[in-house]
Amino acid sequence: MKKTAAVLLSFGLVFGCSYGAGQTAEAKTKVKTYQNCKALNKVYKGGVARSSKVKNKGGRTKYKPYVSKALYDANKRLDRDKDYIACEK
Known part of the structure; x- marks a missing residue:
């Protein structure tokens, strides 16, 4: 028993x-993927960074990026300058 x-x-x-x-x-x-940067920036104004330690190559930005490795990896194709920040503004 x-x-x-x-x-x-x-x-x-x-x-x-x-x-x-x-x-x-x-x-x-x-994880949500976005069609273009305009759609991504509606939700994340500063774009999406892969980690908090990455630096922007493109110059001054207006907003801080949202940090998420999974979200960045899903939208990696939107990072044109390959600085690990997609759609920075």
């Missing part, structure tokens, strides 16, 4: 943990 309860409890824990981990990974992969 105790062995059966232990096996069922173990199975429940393993199944429950693996089910939750799958949802977390799926939620992290859904």
Whole structure:
């Protein structure tokens, strides 16, 4: 009786943990991509930076960029000057 309860409890824990981990990974992969810089700048006025340590190559900017590696990677094609800040303004 105790062995059966232990096996069922173990199975429940393993199944429950693996089910939750799958949802977390799926939620992290859904990042919005934008068609162009105009659409991205409506939401993020200063653009999107890959990390907080990157420097702008293009000169003075009006706004600070939003920092998000996942969002930058999804919209990497919008970074024309390859300074790791997409659509800086």
